[in-house]
Amino acid sequence: MDRGGRVVEPLSAGPAGGTAARAPRQQAGGRLAGLSLRLLRSMALPRFGFRRRSSVSVPFARRVPRLAGTCLALGFFAAIGAYGLVLNGSYADFKDAYGDLRDVAARAVGFGLDKVTISGIARLGEAELLRTAGLSSRNSLVFLDVAHVRRRLMEDPSIKSAEVRKLYPHELLINIVEREPFALWQLNGDLYVVAEDGTQIDQMRDPSLVDLPLVVGEGANLKAADYVSLLEAAGPLRSKIRAGMLISGRRWTLKMTNGLDIRLPEEGAAAAVRRLVRLDREAGLLNKDVLTVDLRMPDRIVLRLTEEAVAARAENTKKKLQRGVKGIDT
Known part of the structure; x- marks a missing residue:
């Protein structure tokens, strides 16, 4: 009590003395402040796209796919072989017999030109029309230029109009209108x-x-x-x-x-x-x-x-x- 008979400390149960009572509250406030700061950081970092890098490094050998070196080596030697074929003219013979390499690859995975459906012909023969369009078994449907095929068909004076469409995986649709003899x-x-x-x-x-x-x-x-x-x-x-x-x-x-x-x-x-x-x-x-x-x-x-x-x-x-x-x- 002070000299006026007033109680300075609150009358409550607890450890005696003001300092001892305030210390636990200060420690609790510090923990709460630290927790709030960590919370704010965890909420702010993803918002601005910041991410802490892991301190654990992955070895380079584990990050490279298996057999990658073998594939690269094979690709290198294949490129050298293709270049040699082009230089000595063997590629031209190969192309005449089997088509472009990309067509060969497309046919190998099931996108060959296996069927051609023609409608609208009256006097033209199917074989003649295929020759005019430049189509053969060497083509693939994936890399076939239908606009080029249509232009070739329209160069035939007996054809008035032509429509060419792809039907995957391996069919081509051709619809033509012939000119009538007048x-x-x-x-x-x-x-x-x-x-x-x-x-x-x-x-x-x-x-x-x-x-x-x-x-x-x-x-x-x-x-x-x-x-x-x-x-x-x-x-x-x-x-x-x-x-x-x-x-x-x-x-x-x-x-x-x-x-x-x-x-x-x-x-x-x-x-x-x-x-x-x-x-x-x-x-x-x-x-x-x-x-x-x-x-x-x-x-x-x-x-x-x-x-x-x-x-x-x-x-x-x-x-x-x-x-x-x-x-x-x-």
Whole structure:
């Protein structure tokens, strides 16, 4: 107690004396502070990506995979061997026989080109199509460039469109659309099969196409569709038209089966053909002894007679003149 009768220390059970009582509390506070600091560090370190390295070192021999040295050595000698094959030309023979090394490896693990499914072919043969696409058993599906295969197919004029798709693990799908033969085109004595747009498909080899419309002359293949429309306008005379000859790239001359030539105008050719049909129906024009019927002028027809017709006409004229002279003398 102090001089005023007041108690300085709290009246509580425990060890006597203030210092002795405060010491345990200070030690407890120190332990709590240390524990809190360690807690904060453990929470902060992972947040900023810090990690303490282990003080235990792993020997280098244990960190390297087993047989790594053997594999590296084999790879080194294989690279030297491949380089030697390239230098002496043996690799080219190997490639021709088995394909690229990567294709050989892909086929070994089950990604070879074992099946090719083709749809849309009508006149092309499967073997011919595979040669055009550049496909063989040496290819692998993994390293096959489908865009390159499609470009090769599109270079064939008989193919209008092509689609190429991979179907893993070992199948290739090819869908093509062929150009349809539309007409025959004769140029410089050679005969070709052309499509409706004038594309030259192939030389004429198929006898079943002999009845296709025939166009003659430079650029006539590009106007084959116009010629076919003239045949449609001819109606009953269509079977008597043998070919259409394009003159100067501008107008048509119809070659008839009896050797007669029908010269059509550049403009209004279909109307001129219909006029020809009417004249033949009314006067049998195509059965006359004429070589050429010129329909290029809308208001008249110019005929060129055969030599026999010219001679007969001259003889008739001579006889008429002789009869006229005799009539005068009488």
